[in-house]
Amino acid sequence: AQSVTQPDIHITVSEGASLELRCNYSYGATPYLFWYVQSPGQGLQLLLKYFSGDTLVQGIKGFEAEFKRSQSSFNLRKPSVHWSDAAEYFCAVGAGLTGGGNKLTFGTGTQLKVEL
């Protein structure tokens, strides 16, 4: 069965500083990997996804993530954090379903706080 570990429950960074959120996955085949962001009272918004090809994936809002198969990791990065990036971030691994669609298994999330 697939699983995702996000080791950092809370992270605090200063505005303008760089950010890296860690994600480790467990999956028997080539994984489909996702990062979502959730602001208070909002649903989840997709930041980026990896299916194959280039291991460095660019997303929205200046985020990027790098797939490292040898480390079973898919860490999210941003060179310069803005106060509006404060939110909860979820990493997810997907498995295709016979009937169609993608079954996502989410990590427990990392709460990002940005200090001004």
Added chain:
Amino acid sequence: EAGVAQSPRYKIIEKRQSVAFWCNPISGHATLYWYQQILGQGPKLLIQFQNNGVVDDSQLPKDRFSAERLKGVDSTLKIQPAKLEDSAVYLCASSSSLLSLSTDTQYFGPGTRLTVL
């Protein structure tokens, strides 16, 4: 393009009562998902529909939870009777692709926050 709509946004009930949540997916999306997100945890898939058929309901507590998508568009998730541990945010998501997983992006609604007292 309108997003995934959910109602109500908030619901407070007593244990052993019943409750229902409604979801309207993005127009044209064949796949609909219901997730349960308990405070401090990531979302957990409860059930997935492809049009009006169930693809995966392996994590749905079928003794108390039920869901339907009769016309392949909007969907209802019901809990009867509710327990304290059902307090959570219930998220609905939809996606369009049937064949290509590389383009299958799930779009989430704002969720319904359920409090069971």
